[in-house]
Amino acid sequence: MRLGYDEKTEAFRDQFVAWLEANLPDPLLTAERPTSSAGVPEWARQFQRQMFDDGWLSPAYPSKLGGRSADLFEQMVYLEELGRRHVTRSFNPQGLGIVSASIVSFGNDEQIERWAVPIMRAEKTAALGMSEPGAGSDLAALATRAVLDGDHFVVNGQKVWTSGAHDADVLLVFVRTDPEAPKHKGISALIVETDTPGLDRRPFPDLGGPDHVDFNEVFFDDVLVPSTNLVGDLNDGWRICNGALAHERAMLWVMWSQSLDNMLDDALAELNGTSHADDDVVLDRLGRSIMDSHAIRLLGHRQLAKQQRGLVPAEQSILKLMGSEAQQDLAALILETLGAAALDQAVDSTLRFPYENDRGAVSWSDRYLFTFAGTISGGTSEIQRNIVAERVLGLPRG
Amino acid sequence: MDFELTDDQLELQRIARDVLDREAPASLARDIAEGSGSADELWATLTSLDWPALCLPEPVGGLGHGWVELAVLLEEMGRHVAPGPFAATVAQFVPAVRHAGTLDQQERFLAPVAAAGATGALAVDEGAGTWDLAQIRASATRDGDSFVLSGIKCFVVDGASAEEIAVVVRVDGGLRVVVVPGEAVAARELNPIDATTRHATIDLEGVRVGHDRLLVGSDSDDVVVRAVQEATVGVAASTLGACQRILDLNLDHARERQQFGVPIGSFQAVKHKLVDMYCLVERTRALVYFAALAFDSDDDRRAIATSMAKAGAGECQQRCVQDGLQLFGGIGYTWEHELQLFLRRAKVGELHFGSSSSHRRRIARCAMSAP
Ligand SMILES: Cc1cc2nc3c(=O)[nH]c(=O)nc-3n(C[C@H](O)[C@H](O)[C@H](O)COP(=O)(O)OP(=O)(O)OC[C@H]3O[C@@H](n4cnc5c(N)ncnc54)[C@H](O)[C@@H]3O)c2cc1C
Numbered sequence: 156m157r158l159g160y161d162e163k164t165e166a167f168r169d170q171f172v173a174w175l176e177a178n179l180p181d182p183l184l185t186a187e188r189p190t191s192s193a194g195v196p197e198w199a200r201q202f203q204r205q206m207f208d209d210g211w212l213s214p215a216y217p218s219k220l221g222g223r224s225a226d227l228f229e230q231m232v233y234l235e236e237l238g239r240r241h242v243t244r245s246f247n248p249q250g251l252g253i254v255s256a257s258i259v260s261f262g263n264d265e266q267i268e269r270w271a272v273p274i275m276r277a278e279k280t281a282a283l284g285m286s287e288p289g290a291g292s293d294l295a296a297l298a299t300r301a302v303l304d305g306d307h308f309v310v311n312g313q314k315v316w317t318s319g320a321h322d323a324d325v326l327l328v329f330v331r332t333d334p335e336a337p338k339h340k341g342i343s344a345l346i347v348e349t350d351t352p353g354l355d356r357r358p359f360p361d362l363g364g365p366d367h368v369d370f371n372e373v374f375f376d377d378v379l380v381p382s383t384n385l386v387g388d389l390n391d392g393w394r395i396c397n398g399a400l401a402h403e404r405a406m407l408w409v410m411w412s413q414s415l416d417n418m419l420d421d422a423l424a425e426l427n428g429t430s431h432a433d434d435d436v437v438l439d440r441l442g443r444s445i446m447d448s449h450a451i452r453l454l455g456h457r458q459l460a461k462q463q464r465g466l467v468p469a470e471q472s473i474l475k476l477m478g479s480e481a482q483q484d485l486a487a488l489i490l491e492t493l494g495a496a497a498l499d500q501a502v503d504s505t506l507r508f509p510y511e512n513d514r515g516a517v518s519w520s521d522r523y524l525f526t527f528a529g530t531i532s533g534g535t536s537e538i539q540r541n542i543v544a545e546r547v548l549g550l551p552r553g
Numbered sequence: 554m555d556f557e558l559t560d561d562q563l564e565l566q567r568i569a570r571d572v573l574d575r576e577a578p579a580s581l582a583r584d585i586a587e588g589s590g591s592a593d594e595l596w597a598t599l600t601s602l603d604w605p606a607l608c609l610p611e612p613v614g615g616l617g618h619g620w621v622e623l624a625v626l627l628e629e630m631g632r633h634v635a636p637g638p639f640a641a642t643v644a645q646f647v648p649a650v651r652h653a654g655t656l657d658q659q660e661r662f663l664a665p666v667a668a669a670g671a672t673g674a675l676a677v678d679e680g681a682g683t684w685d686l687a688q689i690r691a692s693a694t695r696d697g698d699s700f701v702l703s704g705i706k707c708f709v710v711d712g713a714s715a716e717e718i719a720v721v722v723r724v725d726g727g728l729r730v731v732v733v734p735g736e737a738v739a740a741r742e743l744n745p746i747d748a749t750t751r752h753a754t755i756d757l758e759g760v761r762v763g764h765d766r767l768l769v770g771s772d773s774d775d776v777v778v779r780a781v782q783e784a785t786v787g788v789a790a791s792t793l794g795a796c797q798r799i800l801d802l803n804l805d806h807a808r809e810r811q812q813f814g815v816p817i818g819s820f821q822a823v824k825h826k827l828v829d830m831y832c833l834v835e836r837t838r839a840l841v842y843f844a845a846l847a848f849d850s851d852d853d854r855r856a857i858a859t860s861m862a863k864a865g866a867g868e869c870q871q872r873c874v875q876d877g878l879q880l881f882g883g884i885g886y887t888w889e890h891e892l893q894l895f896l897r898r899a900k901v902g903e904l905h906f907g908s909s910s911s912h913r914r915r916i917a918r919c920a921m922s923a924p
Contacts, residue, residue, distance in 0.1 A: 156562065156621050156842065157555045158850050228555075423920060432921055435914055442913025443868070445920050446840065446861045453556055453839035460557035473832050537825075544824035548804055548831060551819040 160228055167225065168232040171211065175236065178205055182509040189246040189512055191358075191369045193280040193319030199246050200277035202510075207276045212244060213251075220259060220267075221275050227463045230406060231456075238413040241508035249318060250274045250281035252407075254327045257344070261387040261395050270325060270346055282323035284314040284347075284373060285396065292538050294329075295338045295393065299375060301330035301345060303382060303389075308332075308345060310353075310378040316532075320371035321358040323349055328375075333390050342392035346384040353378040362524050408455040408471065411478025411529075415448045418482055418522070422489050425519075431492050440488050447481035469547045476539040479529030486523035493519060556842070558625070565622055569629040572602065577635040579891040585636050586748035586894070592637035600670030605643060610651065613660050614667035620783070620845040624790045628841070631794025634898045636749035638672040641711040644787025645780075646673025649719035652776040653730040653768035662717060662732055674715035674735070675784055676706035676755060684781060684907045686721070686728060686774070691757055693722045693731050698764055700724075700731060702757040708905050712753030713740035719768075720757065721777055728777040730768040733760060746904070747897035782859040785906040786844040789866035792902030793837050796869045798895045799877040800830050806881060817880070826876040833869040840865035857919040860912035867909025870899040 160168075180202050187196040195203075206212040207221035214233050216222030225233065237244065245251040251274065258271040273279040290297040299312025310330060320326060326347045333341030347354065355374040360367050387395050422441070431437045451474060458470035490497055500518045517525075530536045544550045558566065576598050584590025599605070608623040609615025623644060630639055643666075650662045650673075665671035678684050679691060691704025706712070706720060715735045722731055737760050740753040770776070807818030807827060817823050844858040852858070874896050878885045885892050903909060 156558060156846055158846050158852060159554060419920075427921055438914040438917035439910050440913075441920075442860075442864060442916035445857075445916050446836075446865055446913070449843065449861055450836040450839045450865070453843050454835060456554050456556035457839060460555050463555075464557065470835070473828075473835060476828075477832055477836070540825045540828045541821070543828045543831065544818075548824075548827060550804070550807060550824050550827065551816050553819045553821055553824070 160232060164228045164232055167229040168236060171233050171236055174209060174211055175240065175242070178202075178209070179240075179242065179510065185509040186506070191319040191322045192249060193247050193282050194322035195246040195277060195280055199243075203245050203251075203275075203277040206244065212275055216259070220272070227459050231409070231459055234406060234409045234413075238409065238416075240510065241417075242510040243512060245277065246512060247274070247277065247280040247319065247323075249283045250279075250323070253283050254281035254325070257327060257395055257398060258346070258386060260398055261344070265383070266346065266386060274325070279324040280319070280322060281325045281327060282317050282320040282371075284317050284320070284326045284328035286316045287313060288315050292535060294396065295342065297329055297331060297342065299328065299330045300334070301332050301343065301380070303332070306382050308380045308382060308385070310345070310347070310375040310380055312375050314373040314375075315370075317356075317371040317373050318369050320349065320373050321356045321368070325349060326373065327386070329392055329396055332392075336390065339393045341390055342396065343389055344386040344392040344395045345380050346386060347375075347378065347380050351378050351380065362527070363521065408451065408458065408474035408478065411474060411482075412448070412452045412455055415444075415451060415478060415482050415485070418485055419444060419448050422485060425489060426492065434492075437488075437492050444481065444485040444488065447477065447484070451478050451481065472539065472543050472547055475529075475533065476536055476543070479526065480536060482529055483523070483526040486519060486526050490519045490523050556839075556846075558621070562621060562625060565618075566625045566629065569626050570632075572599075573629055573633040573635055577630075577633045579634060579894055582634040582636055582749050582894045582898075583891070590636075592749070595635065596637045596639070596670060596672075599637070599639060604639065605670045606667035608643060609647060609663055609667045610659070612656065613663040615663070620786075620848040621842060624786070624841055624845040627787055627790035628794040628797070628838075631791035631796075631898060631902075632798045634747075634749055634795060634798070634894045638670075638711055638715065640750075640787055640791055641675065641715060642666060642671075642673045644790075645675035645710060645784040646715065646717065646719050648783035649675050649721075649730050649777075649780040650732065650768065652779045653719075653770050655768070655770040658732075658765075658768055658770065671717065672711065672715045674709050674711045674718045675780070676709040676712060676718050676720040677781055677784075678707050678905075679705060680707045682708065682904075682908075683911060684785070684905070686777060686781065689721055689723060689728065691720065691722045693724050693729065693762075693767060695724075695764065696761070699761050700764055700767055702731065702733070702760045702762070704757050706755045706757065708743070708752045709740075709755055710750060710752055710905065712755045713742045713751065718755065719780075721781075722757075724767065727772065728774040730777060730780070731762060732766045732768065733757070733762055737762065745901075747894075747901040749894075749898065750901045752905070779855070781906070782844075782855055783848060785859050786841065786848070786862045788902050788906050789837070789844070789862040790841050792866035792870050792899055793834070793841050795895045795899035795902070796830075796834050796837065796866070796873040799873045799892070799899060800827070800834055802892055802895070803827060803830070803877050803880055810882075823880060826880060830869075830873050830876055833865075833872050837862075837865040837869040857916055860907075860915045860919070863907060864909040864912035864916065867903045867912070870903055871909075874899050 184198050210218050210223040212221035214222045214225035255271040255274040274281050301308040301310045328345050328347050332343040353376040357372045358368045454470045458468040461468035606615045608618045611617040693700040718733045719730050739756040743752045810817050841862045844862040847855045847858040
């Protein structure tokens, strides 16, 4: 056990800091903002491409995939430096974190060349088509059908909640290819280009407001998808599904940890110097959030240390649960503490963090509402608890 | 940072667990609670295995291990609800002497601990139950070759049995530690919640000790603050161990106990409670070992780390005791079942060295005042 990193890791950090300092775009050029989770502004595409080309986009990958074969501690200091500067690697998080990562893990060389690399270089953006109206938590119940007909699949059905689909070039879609098989065994994964005839995307606003459009319904009406777009083996899609969610899971906690820390910084700034800072009840509850932020970071580090030793850590399954709920608790605390004053919050529209999808300007009531994205998407908190109970604690299935 | 126990530390944990499985079965705690048992034999065994020396500095005959190793041992002691003077001696008395004493004084008071398992205690609070050093009034006044003490000390762990007691007093307004022989003070034992963790009130009024019993290694209050921090984290580590055992007992029970034709662990209302207990145990472990690391590295986050460990343990025991007892049903409500021994050990930790809530407020104040 040790608090700091070794010299090799620190040297890696220095190297990355030097690169960042030389390559971060001029903040004046970043005024154009993302339109959705797949609508990436040109300056951000260029920056992401530069990161890829210089081997700093996904440091764990080999250099031909935008990395430098970094070990886990090196990846960690890399993410620390990005977080410290509020720099987002990609404004198409599903594209980089899930779609291209799944293609790299499960696809063939041609698919990597054709889709994964362009997504990583931000030439294309991607969205993730998993959920359906009848298949949310019970994802394996998905019913969108794909029938192999010669060298094409014919796809019919509907996806929903597909973040950024209206701005995306490709979708990674999970479809049912064997309706006779048990539900986990008849699923496949297809890459579908969004300009394919018969594919209809209908964006709709989320809780953020009538202009906050990220969700889509995606309808498939006899959409022809080349059989070469099948990722992995036919009917082996469930493995990819789990892999896709597990992707970057090793490092996903850093996102939870950093966004909680950021919210905490804002919360402290909000309360400091006010009478709330002397209110024992507020301090008591705030203390708990501060503990959460430390504990999540520490548990993440313990997970890393175990992985570095070749162990399979249990921590990752609780970090999403703890991280998303801790944010919700903190936002609720601040909202409650401000009381009626929350109604009169000056909403400052200046960009605080030019390299981040900045939501700092929104009110605490919106911030509170946004925390539900964390406790609902990517497996709800209830589902996470079921998973931890069964897979980590070994309790019998209900 | 590398936040996992090293192979050597894991080995120490394994050995400690084996020793305590053998030497400190739950029946020992029960015998003590029923008035028929004693911790003496266990202490003799642990002493023969060098436990008291393990985390003492080498110059006084210790083996020089750090706080992480000590946390490993304390966690295991809690997990076994092990009785005896280990915690108060090694995590409370020793830090006080180590930080406040000169090298000679360390040698004088710690060498007997390392060599023969001499026992110690630490006396801080004076009745408020906050362990707030600002409230300390007890004093030591120079009189010729000796000091004369005044005041009382409350909730002193092992206060009625320790051979030496490190007492925090004021001397000319500053915080100091004076080492008082246990037999020199009048001690009144309190009602134990957990029969294996004994507290006493001790009366210092008029007690006279040699001047060389005033620790003079430093004239700063900081050394006293540091000693109390370490003692506080020691309590948190022991509480953590007890909570881990409550969780383990519950997991076994949830898999074995059948109702409605299925194990109760298949009911979601049961599962989710167990998951929340598990998350809190892991959260607490992270915070306790962070504090231990902060001591070992003299990190300046010691104060906040201490409060986070203590408040974390407090929140954890609250959930584990509450749901851990509830999920056992009627059998948990009996004297006979061993669960109650661990519930008591978990609960008692909340009551000394500051409540969760007081520590959470300190954490928030620390964070507010940081730039
Ligand atoms: C911000 C956001 C972005 C999203 N982006 C995408 C995306 O890009 N692509 C995509 O495919 N999907 C996306 N989703 C969808 C998301 O994955 C689903 O909303 C989620 O899996 C839950 O499914 P559901 O909405 O159908 O809720 P349901 O499954 O109907 O759940 C409703 C409630 O029932 C509870 N529940 C369900 N089953 C159980 C059970 N077994 N035990 C206990 N409780 C249970 C749930 O926890 C929840 O509280 C997004 C969702 C959000 C909020």
